Amino acid sequence: MVKKTKAPVTYAKMKGVVSYFTALIKDKKFGSSHSMYYRQMDFLRSESLSEDDGAAAVCFSDPPTEEPQSRVSAADFDYLKVIGTGSFGKVFLAKHRENGTHYAVKVLQKHIILSRKEERHVMCEHRVLLKTLNHPFLVKLHFSFQTKDRLYLVLDYACGGELFYHLQRELVFCEPRARFYAAEMASALGYLHSLNIVYRDLKPENILLDSAGHVVLTDFGLCKEGVAGRDTTRTFCGTPEYLAPEVLQQKEYDRTVDWWGLGAVLHEMLYGLPPFYSADRFEMLRNIIYQPLVLKPGVSSGARDLLKRLLNRDRAKRLGAKRDLVELQSHSFFSSIQWDELVAKKIPPPFIPSLSSPGDLTNIDPRFTDLPVPQSLGACEEYGATFPGFTYISENTSSLSVQTRGH
Numbered sequence: 001m002v003k004k005t006k007a008p009v010t011y012a013k014m015k016g017v018v019s020y021f022t023a024l025i026k027d028k029k030f031g032s033s034h035s036m037y038y039r040q041m042d043f044l045r046s047e048s049l050s051e052d053d054g055a056a057a058v059c060f061s062d063p064p065t066e067e068p069q070s071r072v073s074a075a076d077f078d079y080l081k082v083i084g085t086g087s088f089g090k091v092f093l094a095k096h097r098e099n100g101t102h103y104a105v106k107v108l109q110k111h112i113i114l115s116r117k118e119e120r121h122v123m124c125e126h127r128v129l130l131k132t133l134n135h136p137f138l139v140k141l142h143f144s145f146q147t148k149d150r151l152y153l154v155l156d157y158a159c160g161g162e163l164f165y166h167l168q169r170e171l172v173f174c175e176p177r178a179r180f181y182a183a184e185m186a187s188a189l190g191y192l193h194s195l196n197i198v199y200r201d202l203k204p205e206n207i208l209l210d211s212a213g214h215v216v217l218t219d220f221g222l223c224k225e226g227v228a229g230r231d232t233t234r235t236f237c238g239t240p241e242y243l244a245p246e247v248l249q250q251k252e253y254d255r256t257v258d259w260w261g262l263g264a265v266l267h268e269m270l271y272g273l274p275p276f277y278s279a280d281r282f283e284m285l286r287n288i289i290y291q292p293l294v295l296k297p298g299v300s301s302g303a304r305d306l307l308k309r310l311l312n313r314d315r316a317k318r319l320g321a322k323r324d325l326v327e328l329q330s331h332s333f334f335s336s337i338q339w340d341e342l343v344a345k346k347i348p349p350p351f352i353p354s355l356s357s358p359g360d361l362t363n364i365d366p367r368f369t370d371l372p373v374p375q376s377l378g379a380c381e382e383y384g385a386t387f388p389g390f391t392y393i394s395e396n397t398s399s400l401s402v403q404t405r406g407h
Contacts, residue, residue, distance in 0.1 A: 072143045072393065074152060075378050077105060082371040083157075083364050086219075088112050088122070089150070092373065093157060093359060102359045103142060106153040107377060110386055113151075119387070121221050122151065126390060128220040129153070131195055133394070136345055137188040139208070139218040144392040151387060158216040160209025160353035161363030163269075167204055171272050175299060177350040178269040181207070182262065183337045184215035189258045190325025196228040198254070202261035203242050204268065209363070213349030230254055240281055241274040245289050245313050259320040259328070263310025270299045275311055289313075302333040 077094040084091035089108040096103065113122055129141040143154040163181065167173070173181070185207065192199050201222040208216040222237050232252035238244075244260035246253040267275045276287035293311050295304045309319035309331070320327050329339055341347050353363050361369055 072145060072154075074145070074147055074150070077103070077154075077378060079105070079373050079377045080359065081361060081364070081369045082373060083361070083368050085368060085371070087116075088118070090371070092377065093361065093364075094154075095359065102157045102159075104139075104155045104157040106155060108151040108153075110146075110149055110151060114386070123387065123390075124223055124225060125220040126153070126392075127225065128192075128197060128223045129155075130392065131197070132192065132220075135188060135191045136343060137184045137215045137217055138191070139216050140394070141392065142394045144390055146387055146390050151390060155218070156210070156216065157358075158208035158210050158218070159355055159358065159360050159363065160211060160213060160216075162205055162365065163207040163209065163215075164204035165363060165365050166209070166351075167269065167272075173269045174350075175270065175303060178266060178303075179333065179337070180347070180350050181215055181269065182266045183334055183339075183342055185217065185262055185265065186325060186328050186334075187339070187343055188215065188217045189262065190328075192223070193255045193258070193324050196226055196231075198224045198227045198233070199258050199261070200224060201238055201242075202258060202265055203239050204265060207265070209349075209351075209353055211353060211355055211358070212345070213352045214345060227255055240284060241268075241277060243285070243288060244315070246315055248285060248288055253315060254321075255324065256315045256318045256321050259310050259318055260315075262328075263307055266303075266310070267307055270303060270307075271296065275307075300333075302331075302335075306331050306333040 076098070077096055079092045079094045081093045082090050083093045083104060084106075086106075086108075089106065089112070091104050091106045094103050094105040095101070108122065113119060126141075126144060129139075129144075132138040133140055139158065140156045141153060142156075143152070145152050185202065189199055189202070199217075199220070199222070201219065202217075206217065206219045208218055210216050224233050224235065227233055232254045234250065234252045236247060236250055238247055238257075238261075242261045242264040244253060244257040247257055264274045267273075275293060276284055276291055278284040278287060293308060295307060306319070306328075312318040315321060319331065328334065329337075338347065355362065
């Protein structure tokens, strides 16, 4: 059995639902009449930010005229296929017209972002991408630019596809394969934590594989910056199957929510479903808070022990609460992992995607690639600066001849 995919819910629909659900949790009233609403939810996020997420107000107006604009533009790419979808737009496989390099280009619609008042989250993702350019298991940003109507993020194309896609086809992974992926994910999360960033949305759909079979963590839209050590935040956000109980109960939480998320993903890799899963979303959310963790046989004692420690409802006792990544690295489940070699990509991946070319789509879900590609994407639109500071050109992108100019 594999969990069903569902259409995401807009952030605005969550307004009031969080408080309603919390009241039900407190009163322990779980009437069946509410179940259908939660079956429709695949993505939870409060519409408005709590104070702890309310950084200084950002004014999204026209920038000073001296702000540089990249000569890299939407017209420099051929947009070949849709390879992903999201609340604000789509991700396209695109080929640079001059050098033939394939990229994943995330194209966001400004009017949707502005109408939902999500400017801060989009710019947070942009900032996190700029901070995490040097880690092997985090997606890299090569360029970012904007037109009057759209934002463009030009990223690595991870042609191995989503971990979720492979898990759907294979149902479960053998333990060595699950261990390898979990170790690379842990390394990426530990690096984010070292930058005082909490990821908050670990799930197989956000974990990609590159051409060699290594993990590429992507989608930083739910990240929270500035969370150092045992600092806390309390914004309600995430994806139902992987929500830590303290998030669901609207309590303060810290970086250990990411270790809960890792436990949930590891459970899914080993058992085929996330822990506490139910097709009835309301029942599942209740299970996360109240149901004891039951681990069926079929995996090693080390794996079961790791799952119990990661999925501890008491975040203060959860593995990683005191020394973060170091605690996970010391666990017996990872005893065969040489962490320095792992980060250097010297450990051969247990699965190498079958690929015929750099732009191969074999491992991309057809529900994406069958979608039409708008012909207007590559049009030379008027430059727009609704999002000041968005333009970026990677210093490592030496294969392109790019310049900046005053605008």
